[in-house]
Amino acid sequence: MAVSTLAAATHADMDHREARIDLACAFRWTARWNMHESVANHFSIAVNDDGSEFLVNPRGRHFGRISASELLLTNANDPSVMERPDAPDPSAWALHGGVHRRVPHARVILHVHSKYATALASLKDPTMLPIENNTMRFYERIAYDLGFDGMGVGDEAERVAGLACDKPILLLGNHGLMVLGPDVAQAVDDLYHFERAAETLITAMQTGRELSVVSHAVAAKTAQQWQEYPDLTKNHFKALKEILDEEEPDYRD
Numbered sequence: 001m002a003v004s005t006l007a008a009a010t011h012a013d014m015d016h017r018e019a020r021i022d023l024a025c026a027f028r029w030t031a032r033w034n035m036h037e038s039v040a041n042h043f044s045i046a047v048n049d050d051g052s053e054f055l056v057n058p059r060g061r062h063f064g065r066i067s068a069s070e071l072l073l074t075n076a077n078d079p080s081v082m083e084r085p086d087a088p089d090p091s092a093w094a095l096h097g098g099v100h101r102r103v104p105h106a107r108v109i110l111h112v113h114s115k116y117a118t119a120l121a122s123l124k125d126p127t128m129l130p131i132e133n134n135t136m137r138f139y140e141r142i143a144y145d146l147g148f149d150g151m152g153v154g155d156e157a158e159r160v161a162g163l164a165c166d167k168p169i170l171l172l173g174n175h176g177l178m179v180l181g182p183d184v185a186q187a188v189d190d191l192y193h194f195e196r197a198a199e200t201l202i203t204a205m206q207t208g209r210e211l212s213v214v215s216h217a218v219a220a221k222t223a224q225q226w227q228e229y230p231d232l233t234k235n236h237f238k239a240l241k242e243i244l245d246e247e248e249p250d251y252r253d
C-alpha cells in the first residue's frame with residue numbers, strides 16, 4: 001500500500017495526467033485481449049489543439065506493462081525528437097505524427113496488427129460486410145488503404161493521413177488496423193468492436209456457406225443506432241478502468 005500511495009503522490013502533478021492514465025488503460029487491455037504484437041505497435045494521444053504534440057508509447061515496452069508516466073511527449077513538427085536517447089520507434093513518430101499533424105480531430109490513434117482485423121486486411125477485397133450488429137456498427141465508417149508498399153514510413157504516413165479525413169477506422173491493406181477517435185474511451189470501444197466484428201465475419205466466411213448480408217438501409221440504420229446508444233463507450237471504458245484499478249493499479253503510476 002505504501003508503494004502505491006507514494007507513486008500516486010509522485011505522479012499527482014505529472015503533465016497530461018488523465019490522458020496518460022486513459023492511454024495506459026488502453027495498452028493494458030489491448031494486451032489482455034491479445035491484440036498486441038511483440039513490443040511493436042503504437043497508441044498515441046494529442047495533447048495540444050493542432051495535434052502536433054502527442055504522447056506515444058516508449059520503444060521496446062510491452063503493452064501489458066506500460067504505465068502512465070512512461071509515455072513519451074513528442075512533437076510531430078520536430079524531427080530532433082528522433083535524436084533523443086529515449087526516441088520512440090521511427091515508424092511511431094512518422095506514422096502517428098503524420099496523422100496527428102494532418103488530422104487534428106483524430107485526438108487518439110490506436111494502431112494494431114490484431115489477428116482478425118489483419119486477416120480481413122489481407123483479403124483482396126477487405127470490405128467489412130454487414131452481417132450482424134458488430135459488423136453493421138462500422139458500415140460506411142471505414143476507409144480502406146489498398147496501397148501497401150512496404151514499411152516506407154514517410155510515404156505510408158502521407159498516404160494514410162490522406163485517407164483519414166472523416167472515418168474512424170482505417171483498414172490498412174496487407175498490414176493491420178488504425179482507429180482514430182475523439183477520446184480514448186471511443187477509440188478503445190471501436191478497437192474492441194472492430195476486432196469482434198472481423199472475427200465474426202472471418203468465422204462466417206470460413207463455413208463456406210452464403211453470407212446473409214443485410215440491405216444498405218438496415219446496415220445504415222444499425223450503424224446510426226450504435227452512434228446514438230447512450231453512454232455505451234463511456235460505460236465500457238469505466239468498467240475497464242475499474243477492473244485494472246482492482247487487478248493492476250500500477251497502470252496509473
Ligand SMILES: [Zn+2]
Pocket residue numbers: 041111112113175176
Ligand atoms: Zn503496423
